[in-house]
Amino acid sequence: MTTRFDVLTVGNAIVDIISRCEDQFLADNAITKAAMNLIDAERAELLYCRMGPAIEASGGSAGNTAAGVASFGGRAAYFGKVADDQLGRIFTHDIRAQGVHYETAPKGTFPPTARSMIFVTPDGERSMNTYLGACVELGPDDVEPDVVADAKVTYFEGYLWDPPRAKEAIVECCRIAHANGRETSMTLSDSFCVGRYRSEFLDLMRSGTVDIVFANREETLSLYETDDFDRALTLLAADCKLAAVTMSEDGAVILKGSERIPVAATTIRELVDTTGAGDLFAAGFLYGYTQGLELELCGKLGCLAAGIVIQQIGPRPLGSLKDAGKKAGLI
């Protein structure tokens, strides 16, 4: 199967604004810890006023995944909407400089490019506060049919159910992908996001619109509204062709039919910032998967990439994942 792209990802195009804070700050500002909190322009202004000195880095869950695939040496493409402003140019630069195909047209200057204020607590956990800005403009017109048709896997974020018309773009992407014999994939994104769109996500899986599902433990439990993780895994395995569930320091488990393949987490020196962990797991997994590697090795590449990104500030590894994969003897 020769294609132009290994992985196409679709998501909210976001620049991260990252700062450290104490846990008390989250409580004082009613920020749900470890979650993605959606905020409007007014609250964005307020939180930014209260935020300490920060650094900026291109982010967005699926954008991070595309960058990760490319860093492994995979051929990646991305759809996502920025505005024609300085943050939009930064986002565009960074993803293209990583070698990712990115041609979604920016849309005017208002609303501005999305930003997520990420507060990293001393335990390394990140709590995100996302103003969607220009992301609300993403719609079916932004689908590049030839790119979808020529990508082995089209992957998208559950977060895309938050803006109004992105889901239409996704349904169209999945239709084109399957019409061309490709596979589709999604991440459940966030346990609260699952809470908002549970029935729609289950429908995407059960209708066969989505083939491969990425989730973490909390998202899986939320999807099936249970505290029984083992049962949730069984249900998830029945609802999609392939799933990979991450479990922080316990690594991940890959589900295919009745098969469960455990994957150990990589050893880390210091947990600095969990931002991007799930996104980079998906990057490593999908890179391996689209190279035709065995599922366990795909999982190991996912854990490797996740382990690297949580030892730095920011959502995308600054070094080459290809080099890291080679050094670890995985590729």
Added chain:
Amino acid sequence: MTTRFDVLTVGNAIVDIISRCEDQFLADNAITKAAMNLIDAERAELLYCRMGPAIEASGGSAGNTAAGVASFGGRAAYFGKVADDQLGRIFTHDIRAQGVHYETAPKGTFPPTARSMIFVTPDGERSMNTYLGACVELGPDDVEPDVVADAKVTYFEGYLWDPPRAKEAIVECCRIAHANGRETSMTLSDSFCVGRYRSEFLDLMRSGTVDIVFANREETLSLYETDDFDRALTLLAADCKLAAVTMSEDGAVILKGSERIPVAATTIRELVDTTGAGDLFAAGFLYGYTQGLELELCGKLGCLAAGIVIQQIGPRPLGSLKDAGKKAGLI
């Protein structure tokens, strides 16, 4: 002596765009290593196209120093010009969020806020490429006389001789400072900058316009156009009331009259990025100096702050320097 501010700094207000590269990239693009290369808008566009994925962080030499003084718990103020754009708002947020008084009026949207593309090579050395943008607008109108009058030390960058009218603002600042019994200080900034403005810098020192001088070894040698470091130190000591000369892994030496006070560098775990080393040395030194600490201890605080900033990406420490100083038993 009760004042509103310990340290006022004045400089080019710049947002850093930081990426890693190999040494070959510097050679291929005619970038002078370890230096501040001034570039125009066209070359900025070209280099950005060639630059890898980056992160953004507020920078600017004197801005970093003000942020460092504030991080130690000192009362800092800053003058520097941004444009009314997204990067300008980021710069403004970060310095104010650090607790620094910053009220310089932004000037329109064109030229845009200055940015410096910083390429960090595998040895940790940084090579800067600065487009001055809105910095060219800084002039005497931006001097807040009450702030200068009420700051123990007014500190400025030699880099300010690059934009057209900033030097007028500096001369005015020094006049006000001395009229109010305060002290003035400058950093020589960069050996090539010294090459451009050698006679003017010497004149600032010899006329008594500047009391305290910060420099590194290369800048000191360039100032006196000699290869004899010991001789250069003797000449420097004669040309100003007080000087602190940094020598990378060899620490620093403080010069006061015929007295030379050596200060050892702090031990570091890993050299990541030298960006901000000199700026943070000045921050630690000036914090200690304005608290009335002994010169050797001032030097140790400088070396501590410099040692911290070179072990991270970006020009301003993300953690509290006050906490670091306490942990090291220095304050």
